[in-house]
């Protein structure tokens with residue numbers, strides 16, 4: 001036992017180590033990145049040979065962790081919420097195969113989209129897959145839930161989701177840790193065909209999953225994490241999910257007067273919800289993300305005469321992050337005003353770093369495109385997406401990772417020729433490569449610019465899967481040598497780079513231009529390390 005001050009994300013990383021994981025698999029994405037970074041810099045992980053390098057994307061990460069679980073070992077996969085869209089195929093099907101060693105899928109949601117393209121709520125995925133979810137209300141619970149999650153996973157041989165959100169992931173608290181547990185030995189499934197989802201086996205396994213649902217309900221009802229507190233004033237009741245419990249506590253320093261049902265372990269325990277409904281006539285549902293539970297309750301309790309308040313009736317805004325002030329308003333309490341935010345901390349629009357290679361690449365691209373009508377540059381997701389802003393105004397789409405290449409292809413198929421895809425090296429190996437194969441197979445008249453800064457810059461400079469191998473990957477996919485060009489994005493090369501890009505824009509088939517210069521932030525960290 002020890003005490004550590006940890007971010008929520010770090011508490012999960014430390015707990016994963018203490019519960020005896022053999023591997024953590026991840027693709028970076030805010031607000032989940034710090035879990036894996038914590039493990040990567042941990043002596044405990046190093047000494048125990050815990051696998052913790054970055055995967056190419058969330059799907060490969062999830063499947064690798066599932067393979068480790070198949071082999072009997074405890075494994076965790078971590079990702080941001082949109083990463084689960086990428087990994088969804090494996091996630092849903094892992095609920096049907098079941099697992100071997102404990103298997104936790106940690107997903108970090110980002111309500112209010114602080115650094116994301118949407119604010120989807122991962123609880124829906126777990127509900128869809130019919131899997132349990134643990135949603136911590138504090139850093140301590142985040143730590144404890146990793147232990148509980150592995151126990152639950154090993155008891156039912158099912159994946160368990162841990163859902164966190166930005167605020168919990170990125171805030172610190174004192175966490176009491178436990179003594180590390182032994183790692184599991186290698187152990188293969190007793191039924192050698194358990195993981196073979198041929199229809200006859202899948203049907204049997206799916207019935208098995210369905211048959212477990214009542215027991216999962218019962219376990220959630222008895223869970224140490226779900227609690228019904230009676231309160232003294234039953235004029236209304238509260239259901240708080242995850243972190244919202246913390247926000248309610250913040251509003252009542254002398255104890256919560258209303259009956260409150262704290263739900264941090266799903267499936268939401270129906271018996272407890274009915275018990276709360278028996279205590280009051282109005283229920284306020286506080287949850288981070290979508291009105292997941294609230295919409296379920298409306299179906300469940302519509303004929304009970306119970307008034308249900310929450311995000312669906314406007315008591316809480318339908319979108320955006322929850323906070324103590326919104327909870328205070330919903331409870332009819334005065335909002336306590338804190339000190340004003342100093343001007344130097346005020347929000348600043350994000351922009352690319354001065355001297356970044358993406359800037360030189362865009363400058364060359366914009367000049368090369370000057371003879372064409374605008375509206376033909378499909379971007380991907382990375383630091384280079386910031387070229388959507390002035391003074392560049394250089395890109396016309398950014399939808400999901402990998403979409404630049406395939407959207408450029410689709411637009412070219414429609415007759416928008418040339419179309420340009422602008423993608424970073426990490427995003428290219430995440431999910432741009434397969435789109436390039438489609439474009440190569442049809443020799444689509446698109447120019448793909450891979451702006452290779454040899455790192456995953458936007459999420460803090462994690463290693464990129466194919467550093468040093470982008471040319472050979474493109475060749476392997478079938479990009480012809482004469483249209484596979486490499487440029488160095490420096491001001492002194494501007495004219496030469498414009499000429500090369502222009503040549504390839506005028507080529508009526510597939511071309512790839514790799515624009516390579518190391519991210520200056522990564523370079524300066526590397527040089528500092530070398531000096532130390």
Ligand SMILES: Cc1ncc(C[n+]2csc(CCOP(=O)(O)OP(=O)(O)O)c2C)c(N)n1
Pocket residue numbers: 027028029030080082083084086116117381382383384401423424425426427428453455456457458459464
């Ligand atoms: C599915 C998904 N996973 C992760 C992220 C988080 N994310 C945003 S950009 C990015 C990678 C950017 O790397 P790269 O394409 O090399 O560009 P750079 O930022 O280095 O310029 C990641 C991991 C995301 N937005 N979507």
Ligand code: SF4
Pocket residue numbers: 351352353355356357358383453457458519520521522
């Ligand atoms: S972090 Fe690196 S890639 Fe991102 S804007 Fe700064 S220099 Fe460019």
